[in-house]
Amino acid sequence: MRTRTRDARPRLRLLFGALGLLALSACTLQPASDRAKAIQKSYDITFVFAAVIFVVVGGLIVFSAIRFRRKRDDETLPNQVHGSTRLEIAWIAVPSVIVAVLFVVSATALAKVDAPATGNVMSITVQGFQWQWRFTYDDYKDRSGDPLSVKGQSGHPGDGTYSKPTLGLELNRPVHFELVSNDVIHSFFIPVFLFKRDVVPGHPNEFSLTPDRAGVFAGKCAELCGLEHSTMLFNVRVMPHQEFTTWVQHEIALQQHQKWLVANSCQKAAGGKVTVQAVNIAFDVQCIEVPASGTTQLVFQNKDAGVPHNIEVFTNSSATTRVAGASGPGDVITGVATTTYSITGLAPGSYFFRCDVHPTQMVGTLKVTG
Amino acid sequence: MAAIAGNGHGGNGHGNGQVAVGVAEPLPSLRTRAYDWLTTTDHKKIGILYIITAFFFFVVAGLLAELIRAELAKPGLQVVNDQTYNELFTMHGTIMIFLFVMPMFSGFANFLVPLMIGAPDVAFPRINALSFWMVPVAGLIMVSGFLVKGGAAAAGWTGYPPLSQQSAQLGEHGQDLWIVALIIIAAASLLGSINFITTILKMRAPGMTMFRMPIFVWNTLVTSLLGLLAIPVLSAGLIMLFIDRNLGGSFFDPTRGGSAILWQNVFWFFGHPEVYILILPAFGIISEIIPVFSRKPLFGYRAFVFATLSIGALSFAVWAHHMFATGAVLLPFFSIMTFLISVPTGVKMFNWIATMWGGKIKMDTPMLFAVGFLLVFLIGGINGAFAAIVPFDFAIHDTYFVVAHLHYVLVGGSVFAIFAGFYFWMPKMTGRKLSEGLGKLNFWLLFIGVNMTFFPMHTLGLDGMQRRIADYPANAGYTGLNQLESIGAVIIALSVLTFIVNFIITMRKPPTHEVDPWEANTLEWATSSPPPPQNFTQLIPIRSERPVFDFRHGTRRAAPPPSAPAPVTPEVSQ
Numbered sequence: 053m054r055t056r057t058r059d060a061r062p063r064l065r066l067l068f069g070a071l072g073l074l075a076l077s078a079c080t081l082q083p084a085s086d087r088a089k090a091i092q093k094s095y096d097i098t099f100v101f102a103a104v105i106f107v108v109v110g111g112l113i114v115f116s117a118i119r120f121r122r123k124r125d126d127e128t129l130p131n132q133v134h135g136s137t138r139l140e141i142a143w144i145a146v147p148s149v150i151v152a153v154l155f156v157v158s159a160t161a162l163a164k165v166d167a168p169a170t171g172n173v174m175s176i177t178v179q180g181f182q183w184q185w186r187f188t189y190d191d192y193k194d195r196s197g198d199p200l201s202v203k204g205q206s207g208h209p210g211d212g213t214y215s216k217p218t219l220g221l222e223l224n225r226p227v228h229f230e231l232v233s234n235d236v237i238h239s240f241f242i243p244v245f246l247f248k249r250d251v252v253p254g255h256p257n258e259f260s261l262t263p264d265r266a267g268v269f270a271g272k273c274a275e276l277c278g279l280e281h282s283t284m285l286f287n288v289r290v291m292p293h294q295e296f297t298t299w300v301q302h303e304i305a306l307q308q309h310q311k312w313l314v315a316n317s318c319q320k321a322a323g324g325k326v327t328v329q330a331v332n333i334a335f336d337v338q339c340i341e342v343p344a345s346g347t348t349q350l351v352f353q354n355k356d357a358g359v360p361h362n363i364e365v366f367t368n369s370s371a372t373t374r375v376a377g378a379s380g381p382g383d384v385i386t387g388v389a390t391t392t393y394s395i396t397g398l399a400p401g402s403y404f405f406r407c408d409v410h411p412t413q414m415v416g417t418l419k420v421t422g
Numbered sequence: 423m424a425a426i427a428g429n430g431h432g433g434n435g436h437g438n439g440q441v442a443v444g445v446a447e448p449l450p451s452l453r454t455r456a457y458d459w460l461t462t463t464d465h466k467k468i469g470i471l472y473i474i475t476a477f478f479f480f481v482v483a484g485l486l487a488e489l490i491r492a493e494l495a496k497p498g499l500q501v502v503n504d505q506t507y508n509e510l511f512t513m514h515g516t517i518m519i520f521l522f523v524m525p526m527f528s529g530f531a532n533f534l535v536p537l538m539i540g541a542p543d544v545a546f547p548r549i550n551a552l553s554f555w556m557v558p559v560a561g562l563i564m565v566s567g568f569l570v571k572g573g574a575a576a577a578g579w580t581g582y583p584p585l586s587q588q589s590a591q592l593g594e595h596g597q598d599l600w601i602v603a604l605i606i607i608a609a610a611s612l613l614g615s616i617n618f619i620t621t622i623l624k625m626r627a628p629g630m631t632m633f634r635m636p637i638f639v640w641n642t643l644v645t646s647l648l649g650l651l652a653i654p655v656l657s658a659g660l661i662m663l664f665i666d667r668n669l670g671g672s673f674f675d676p677t678r679g680g681s682a683i684l685w686q687n688v689f690w691f692f693g694h695p696e697v698y699i700l701i702l703p704a705f706g707i708i709s710e711i712i713p714v715f716s717r718k719p720l721f722g723y724r725a726f727v728f729a730t731l732s733i734g735a736l737s738f739a740v741w742a743h744h745m746f747a748t749g750a751v752l753l754p755f756f757s758i759m760t761f762l763i764s765v766p767t768g769v770k771m772f773n774w775i776a777t778m779w780g781g782k783i784k785m786d787t788p789m790l791f792a793v794g795f796l797l798v799f800l801i802g803g804i805n806g807a808f809a810a811i812v813p814f815d816f817a818i819h820d821t822y823f824v825v826a827h828l829h830y831v832l833v834g835g836s837v838f839a840i841f842a843g844f845y846f847w848m849p850k851m852t853g854r855k856l857s858e859g860l861g862k863l864n865f866w867l868l869f870i871g872v873n874m875t876f877f878p879m880h881t882l883g884l885d886g887m888q889r890r891i892a893d894y895p896a897n898a899g900y901t902g903l904n905q906l907e908s909i910g911a912v913i914i915a916l917s918v919l920t921f922i923v924n925f926i927i928t929m930r931k932p933p934t935h936e937v938d939p940w941e942a943n944t945l946e947w948a949t950s951s952p953p954p955p956q957n958f959t960q961l962i963p964i965r966s967e968r969p970v971f972d973f974r975h976g977t978r979r980a981a982p983p984p985s986a987p988a989p990v991t992p993e994v995s996q
Binding site for chain 2 (some may be wrong): 121162236
């Protein structure tokens with residue numbers, strides 16, 4: 053009997069080892085916001101309960117499986133116990149009390165997480181699209197009055213065009229996030245904030261928090277959103293006030309430069325044709341220019357293997373009245389392939405084109421000159 | 423002790439309308455046997471057909487999982503591309519749930535329920551055959567997605583729109599095959615549920631009162647009730663999704679007045695009872711095995727029954743805990759209901775331990791798997807409690823922490839119980855006992871493999887590794903644990919291979935036809951192995967939930983059933 057109980061010890065040590073591993077990983081949480089600290093606290097309390105329950109119940113399972121082994125040739129029956137009302141009440145009551153405590157822990161932390169932001173709040177609109185993010189800072193505008201907007205470029209890390217956007221945040225300044233999507237469901241997830249919220253088309257979400265640790269952290273999409281879900285990554289950069297102000301100025305300057313580039317570089321048709329490529333879920337040019345007279349061939353090269361694209365031209369960005377290009381969302385070509393559309397009979401002016409499969413990400417301007 | 427073994431051969435084929443099959447009669451030709459299996463309405467054969475079909479799909483979905491683990495073993499895309507990866511985990515999840523665990527438990531229930539309640543068959547044998555044959559048909563439709571343009575469904579086993587609707591615009595129909603297959607499976611499960619409920623309520627042998635039914639039968643009853651109430655909701659949702667994709671509907675399309683969240687409510691209203699459809703039969707199997715090998719009655723039989731009933735009822739009020747991060751549900755209500763449902767589950771855990779306590783435990787393979795189940799399922803219960811803490815769920819939702827939780831419940835729970843059930847009832851189903859040595863190897867490989875594969879997922883989830891990603895950055899710090907998990911997945915594969923080898927070796931040996939090799943408690947052990955058509959010629963008296971135990975240990979008040987030679991029943995073909 054003595055030797056048998058001793059057998060249980062290495063196994064129990066193994067259980068403690070497993071718990072230690074989980075406890076260690078808890079240390080890696082390193083919360084970086086006020087809300088995250090409240091969440092971390094709810095985790096810590098739950099973890100203590102979980103550890104005790106695991107050790108006690110797991111210990112009882114292993115102990116009884118070892119201690120009550122049948123001896124060889126022992127054919128007698130053990131005491132035929134059918135149950136005990138007192139014990140049943142005990143193990144309904146004790147877990148009920150535990151879950152009541154945990155519910156209070158959960159509700160308390162939830163109240164803190166859900167509390168609206170107050171004070172000098174910065175508003176950021178987060179748009180998830182297939183497959184990157186756009187962060188729009190409604191409080192910071194460029195010279196033409198458009199808000200600062202930081203956008204990533206989808207593709208695969210290592211591709212020429214792929215880029216992760218940076219979500220710049222100010223240390224200790226409350227942020228209010230508004231989450232929108234026009235395509236599928238995404239989930240805006242920043243592990244160091246111990247927080248995510250789904251980005252649902254047709255159902256804008258919001259939440260607030262105050263980052264309280266400076267640094268560069270990982271952000272990601274946590275809801276399966278299609279082909280390149282795993283590359284929908286971004287950086288979160290939490291900066292002290294001065295550094296943040298400089299960052300905003302830099303980003304605004306960059307945005308104005310980009311606008312200038314787009315406004316001043318338009319691909320002109322030559323020899324009766326103009327070529328547009330789709331590469332890594334993006335057009336290679338954002339502006340094309342064709343003469344009003346005659347017919348121009350719009351050569352469209354889809355370089356994305358296995359990905360459908362098209363170009364449909366509309367009167368404006370509301371994309372309600374089609375004027376040229378693909379006949380509709382059903383008219384697509386899957387890469388690698390090339391097709392040609394004709395542009396003819398358009399009055400001079402500015403038109404809008406897009407890929408119907410990626411209507412938020414692949415857009416551009418068609419200029420018709422007279 | 424030898425009483426049943428000596429004279430318990432129930433069926434001599436007489437008085438039950440069947441042609442008596444003598445021992446001396448030669449085995450019928452392969453063609454006759456194949457015809458017999460293809461047209462059978464015998465619940466035992468249908469049960470075995472279910473089990474073989476389910477095991478086949480277990481291997482298929484397991485291979486898909488091995489490909490997933492191969493891809494994740496290193497950062498970068500080496501084995502498959504993004505599209506194939508999304509198809510892999512979508513089909514892995516869907517096949518494991520709908521074509522492995524559900525049909526597997528239907529198989530056990532089919533084989534066992536009539537035997538356990540002393541009935542000759544289920545209430546509607548032809549409908550039973552119909553619901554079985556729908557499963558392989560649906561399975562083929564589902565898997566054929568890999569052959570069509572654009573590949574198989576790739577929107578996850580939860581199929582959230584609008585993502586699950588996008589492929590329709592490209593003329594790709596893998597997702598439609600997925601929908602159609604699930605609608606067929608839903609119909610089959612619904613028929614099965616009706617059949618089991620009727621059988622259990624109307625066909626119990628004299629003396630088999632409700633509170634003398636084995637816990638496995640109780641759990642099948644509650645599982646069937648859950649199916650009856652939850653599965654039509656899934657069917658409705660699937661039909662709406664199909665209409666959206668193919669007939670211009672807009673139930674779930676927010677750009678045309680639909681709601682993407684509506685699908686999640688519909689899906690999880692089915693989906694959470696479904697979780698219990700996948701685990702209650704496992705609880706039933708464990709509740710049958712632990713008393714037998716502890717040589718004690720189940721501790722707190724009535725507490726078990728009420729726990730199962732309350733789990734069933736509560737399972738309809740917790741669906742939105744899958745949706746805490748959507749910002750579209752009333753969080754405190756679903757949080758408290760989720761906590762509440764852990765109480766009856768805890769009651770079961772304590773009753774299982776109390777059943778072992780003070781017993782004389784024989785650690786044969788079925789019991790080994792049952793004890794393994796308790797340990798692994800304990801972890802699956804505890805890590806689930808973390809997800810019920812709403813604010814903490816914001817951190818771990820859709821990360822590998824949740825993947826760890828659901829695999830501890832479904833592999834640790836359902837798969838361990840299924841293996842326990844295989845080893846326990848194999849002698850009854852085939853007249854042969856699986857090898858104990860290979861069985862123990864099977865167990866230890868599975869136990870080590872499962873913990874090595876799924877435990878590190880907790881840590882990855884806490885570190886923010888999101889689920890359903892084909893690739894992760896090399897500098898994210900996820901590589902080491904992912905490699906460990908991939909090694910674990912190979913060990914799980916070796917374990918399953920050990921089982922297959924064990925099964926083949928056992929089936930090549932002549933049957934021993936042992937009636938009651940484990941000294942068990944319930945009625946299926948009071949008839950021959952395998953049982954004759956119509957199951958029993960005479961029943962032993964039923965005066966408690968352990969009629970065979972009572973009979974063996976001298977509370978024998980009626981004459982023993984007449985002895986008869988073991989009937990030759992066509993063998994299970996691999």
